[in-house]
Amino acid sequence: MKHVLAILVENKSGVLARVAGLFSRRGFNIDSITVGETTEPGISRMTITLEGDEAVVEQVMKQLNKLINVLKVSNLSQEPAVMRELMLIKVRAEPHTRSDIQQIVETFRGKVVDVSLNSMIIEVTGNDEKLEAIVLLLQHYGIREIVRTGNIALLRGAKVTRENGEARRSKG
Amino acid sequence: MIIAALEHEQVEVIFGYPGGAVLPLYDALYHAQIKHILTRHEQAAVHAADGYARVKGKPGVVFATSGPGATNLVTGIATAYMDSVPLVIITGQVATKLIGTDSFQEADITGITLPITKHNYLVGSIEELPVTLAEAFYIASTGRCGPVLIDIPKDVMEQEGTFCYERNREIPGYRPTYVGHPGQINRMVKAIKEARRPVIFAGGGVIRSGAAAELRELAIKCRIPVTLSLMSLGAFPGDNPLFLGMPGMHGMVAANFALTEADLIIALGARFDDRVTGKLEQFASEAKIIHVDIDPAEIGKNVPIDIPIVGDVKQVIRELLKRVQPGDTSDWLQRIEEWQARYPLSEGTAPSSGKLKPQFVIREINRLTGGKALITTDVGQHQMWVAQHYCFREPRTFLTSGGLGTMGYGFPAAIGAKLASPASTVICITGDGSFQMNIQELATVVCGNYDLKVVVLNNGCLGMVRQWQELFFEKRYSQSLLHGNPDFARVAEAFGATGLRVSTADEATAALEKALSVRGPVVIDCLIDPAENVYPMVAPNRPINEIITGRDLE
The missing domain is CATH 3.40.50.970 (Thiamin diphosphate (ThDP)-binding fold, Pyr/PP domains)
Structure with missing residues (x-):
């Protein structure tokens, strides 16, 4: 099963190496990892997607919690959450296929962000399924290059992931 | 600063x-x-x-x-x-x-x-x-x-700066749990009361948290036999009738049988290392397992746990002792006694051969020190013989590299042990391979004139490697024979320590007596029977009740 972990970390040098190193050392596979700032200065948020059964994910979370710079680990796949990934696709686009491609992009609510004589770059965001679907369609025209940001996720509703204690509901 | x-x-x-x-x-x-x-x-x-x-x-x-x-x-x-x-x-x-x-x-x-x-x-x-x-x-x-x-x-x-020091400051991402969950402790009380075949399996955590006294009280109050991992030898008195010995690969037969047939295992500050569990799938298949550990990541890591308790072992046992009631374990204890009588520890193959037996040397050290010395070991056969044949009675009296299995640990660790407890008799029991991994520290001990003794159980080979090659690689002794070993007594003398060399039982006793009577560093080079193996033994990745004893091979 696929799991998405949200990890709040102190933004100190080496923290990414600590987290990534833990995965490789203990033989856990990461599908994707993203890092970014949060509203709190000095605290970053990582989103890690990984494949594994319950026991593996439990062990991953426990080991992550042991890292001193890790403030909070939560498994977002156990609750309703919004998950998004951004992808840029460079696709072969001859003058006669351009409008077809354009139509596909519109259907997926993507954007064309660059056009050249025989290629286009398409920007599209969504969950795994959606991204895989557009890739499948565009393969028909010839995909030259893909880059993906990896998943980010937020819990649905007013609930937030905070550094102290469990995820809690805000009063509003 | x-x-x-x-x-x-x-x-x-x-x-x-x-x-x-x-x-x-x-x-x-x-x-x-x-x-x-x-x-x-x-x-x-x-x-x-x-x-x-x-x-x-x-x-x-x-x-x-x-x-x-x-x-x-x-x-x-x-x-x-x-x-x-x-x-x-x-x-x-x-x-x-x-x-x-x-x-x-x-x-x-x-x-x-x-x-x-x-x-x-x-x-x-x-x-x-x-x-x-x-x-x-x-x-x-x-x-x-x-x-x-x-x-x-x-x-x-x-650089220069202002010095402002605050001990034990709070760290946001670091909050160890010390107090066990009361509901879980209640479940533990119930499980102990209901158990008919319980075993306490204690690990190094019992020593680290200073819970030896609590462990003793729990075992004696509830009449539960105790097995100790290598890391916790000394946490329960080795001469108590409830003591089963160490479990696992070179563990006592009774300890392994007890773990295999137990209906309840109470694991305290232990981490279910593969050297203890043997083949995981067949480990303690009949038992409910309670696991108390301060590190939540250890709980359920190797073995599925029925009652997990995150907390400091000492605090959890103290809490438990307020409520716990003994179950009926009399049939079980009798069964264990029978195993212990039927499978005593081997004192070495062919003891009448006249060759010096390592088991004898260790038993002599135990006898002469009353089991009160502070013992360090290196890694290999001698380490297992010490764990089997020396009777540890107090916590923090046995220092050995259990997890990493580091050859070269014992001798320098003895220096640290002596400094930590200058009044104790400190003895490093080592092998000829291990000793040479940090033999240069003879200079350190001579310099400080530390009163510590080194007993080299010298079989001229990397004994544990040689044993595995004998048993599992058809006696192909690839690179495990240490030709060119020095005379360790003369090496010691060259550094300025006292060196003694012995090859018979009588000489060994006399040398140990002498070493213990003089102050300062002494190295005893014991030329032991090189064919001696560590038994009992469980082959790697086999269930721990499938035991090879020395007798099978005689």
């Missing part, structure tokens, strides 16, 4: 080795009151600090220089990490502006030690230093203990 912080932490002794990047630190040490032990290799400095910490129960402190000084520490740090030993290691680093340029004696020691430290730091400025040192001591010695390394660039050491 570093020295001032160490004084605040009441550090009495530092183990270390100077070099270019720590010159400012050693200069500050020159006028300080803290004792510094100069080992002859950085690895020995960590092992000595580790031995000190295991005996004293507080962090051992190590200094080393950048580059090779720091990398020489790695084995010692990994040893301490695997056995949860509190250490604070301070390494010098090249000056800040040189970091990352592959400068002279530069090594990324925080990167290298990332997976073998509980935490580590590269200090960026003098302002960070007091906080970092305070955090390091706090992290090393609380929760599940472990080594913490602080890498300090030379220019930071030379």
